Amino acid sequence: MLIKILVGTFLFALQQQNVAADTSSVYIPNSEGKVVTLGSANFTQQVEDSPDRAWFIKFYAPWCTHCKTLAPVWVDLAKTLKGKANIAEVDCTVDEPLCRSYGVSGFPTLKYVAKDTSVEYRGTRDHDSLLAFVDKASKSPVTHVSDSELAAKLDSDEVSLVYLYDGKADHIDTIESVGQAFINDLATYATSDPEALTRFGLQKENLPKAVLWKGDKAMVYPGSDFTNIPETRDALRNWVNDRKYPLFFELGPGNSNDVLRGNKLVVLAFFMPSRELDEQKAFLKNIAESYAKNVGDEGKVLFVWMDGIKHARYVYNVYGFNGNALPAVVISDPKNAQFFAKSADGEALDLVQTEDIVKAIDDAQSGLLKAKSTVPSGQNVAKYIEKAMVFAGKYWFITIPAIIVSSALLIIPLIKSTQTSDKSTDPKSQ
Structure with missing residues (x-):
C-alpha cells in the first residue's frame, strides 16, 4: 500500500513538473509591460x-x-x-x-x-x-459572410475587397495577409455563397477569385493563383493598392502621405464648407464618374477634396487661392511638384464644367497644359522654408521629407556656388 502511495506521489510530481515545463515554454508577448x-x-x-x-x-x-x-x-x-x-x-x-x-x-x-x-x-x-x-x-481582417450579409456591407462600404471561393477556403491565409495591409483603407470579406457569384458576374468555374468593389462597380483581379507565397501576395497587394481609394474622397491624415507624395495625377478641389458642401461634393463626383466612364476607373487619377477655409494658408501659399476664390479646383502632379490651374485655352478650371476638366486631365497627361510649381522661386527660398517648417508643426499634409526635398532642390545650386565645407548630418546644425 505504501509503495502504491509513493509511486502515485512520484507520478503526480512528475506530471506537475511537465506541466510547469510546458507552461514556461509558452510564449507571452510583452511579459514585462515595457518598450x-x-x-x-x-x-x-x-x-x-x-x-x-x-x-x-x-x-x-x-x-x-x-x-x-x-x-x-x-x-x-x-x-x-x-x-x-x-x-x-x-x-x-x-x-x-x-x-x-x-x-x-x-x-x-x-x-x-x-x-x-x-x-x-x-x-x-x-x-x-x-x-x-x-x-x-491583432484580429483577422477577413469577415466571412453570406450573400445577403455581403450585400448590406457593400452598400455601406466605399471600397471592399471580396474573396470568392468554392467549398473549402483554400488560400485564405493569402487574403488575410493582403487584407491586413489595407486595414486603414478598406474592408475585406470572404464568401462561398453561390448567390454572390451572380452579383459579380462570375461562374463557379472562375473560382477562386478576388474582386474589388468600389461604389457600384466590380473590378475582378486578373490573377487566379492565390498560393501563399511572396510573389502571389505582392501581386495581389500591388493590384489592390492601385485601386484602393474611393471614387472621390476627402484629403486627411490617413491618406495625405500617399496622395501628396504619390505618382498619380490628383484632381484637387478646395471647398468652402459654409456654401452647400454637398453640392460642391456632387460636382466633384460628377467629374470622377465622367472620367471613369470615358477612360475606365483603374485608379490612375485621384479625385480629392479638402476644406479650403480650414487650411487657407496652405491653399494660398502653395496654389495661390484665397477664400474669395473658393470653391476652386486644380490638377496636381505631385511627382513633378507642379499643378495645373488652367485649361489649354487659358481658362481657369471650374468645378461646374465637368467635361472641360475631364479634357484637361487628358491634356495634362499629354503635356499640353502650362504648369505652375508647388515650390517657390529661388529668391524666396528662406521665406518658403520658414513657412514650411511652421506648417510642419500645424498641418498633417506637410511632411519633413517634403520640406527637405523641396529645400534641397533649391539650395543645392547655392551650396555648389559657395562650396561650404560643413558636412554635418545633425539636423540641429543644419
Whole structure:
C-alpha cells in the first residue's frame, strides 16, 4: 500500500513538473509591460524570424519634437498591453538602413508588423487611439459572410475587397495577409455563397477569385493563383493598392502621405464648407464618374477634396487661392511638384464644367497644359522654408521629407556656388 502511495506521489510530481515545463515554454508577448529597444543586432531574430509574433514599432529620431511628445504615451501603451502585444522602438539615427527598409520617411512612423505584413498607423497618437488600433490589427481582417450579409456591407462600404471561393477556403491565409495591409483603407470579406457569384458576374468555374468593389462597380483581379507565397501576395497587394481609394474622397491624415507624395495625377478641389458642401461634393463626383466612364476607373487619377477655409494658408501659399476664390479646383502632379490651374485655352478650371476638366486631365497627361510649381522661386527660398517648417508643426499634409526635398532642390545650386565645407548630418546644425 505504501509503495502504491509513493509511486502515485512520484507520478503526480512528475506530471506537475511537465506541466510547469510546458507552461514556461509558452510564449507571452510583452511579459514585462515595457518598450523593447530594437536595432540591427536583434531585429531579424525578434521580428522577421518570428512571424508568429506581432510587434507595434515606433521608428523615431531623438531630435524629433513629435517623437518626444509621443515617448511617455508609448511607455504607457506598453504597460497597458502587458502580456498582450509587443511594443518596441527603433532609433533611426542609429539604424538608418533598417528604417529605410521599412519605408520610414518621417518621424515618428508607427508600424504594426505581423507575419509577412506591416501596416502603418496614421491616426492620432493618443493612448486610446493607439490601443484601439492594436486591437483591430491583432484580429483577422477577413469577415466571412453570406450573400445577403455581403450585400448590406457593400452598400455601406466605399471600397471592399471580396474573396470568392468554392467549398473549402483554400488560400485564405493569402487574403488575410493582403487584407491586413489595407486595414486603414478598406474592408475585406470572404464568401462561398453561390448567390454572390451572380452579383459579380462570375461562374463557379472562375473560382477562386478576388474582386474589388468600389461604389457600384466590380473590378475582378486578373490573377487566379492565390498560393501563399511572396510573389502571389505582392501581386495581389500591388493590384489592390492601385485601386484602393474611393471614387472621390476627402484629403486627411490617413491618406495625405500617399496622395501628396504619390505618382498619380490628383484632381484637387478646395471647398468652402459654409456654401452647400454637398453640392460642391456632387460636382466633384460628377467629374470622377465622367472620367471613369470615358477612360475606365483603374485608379490612375485621384479625385480629392479638402476644406479650403480650414487650411487657407496652405491653399494660398502653395496654389495661390484665397477664400474669395473658393470653391476652386486644380490638377496636381505631385511627382513633378507642379499643378495645373488652367485649361489649354487659358481658362481657369471650374468645378461646374465637368467635361472641360475631364479634357484637361487628358491634356495634362499629354503635356499640353502650362504648369505652375508647388515650390517657390529661388529668391524666396528662406521665406518658403520658414513657412514650411511652421506648417510642419500645424498641418498633417506637410511632411519633413517634403520640406527637405523641396529645400534641397533649391539650395543645392547655392551650396555648389559657395562650396561650404560643413558636412554635418545633425539636423540641429543644419
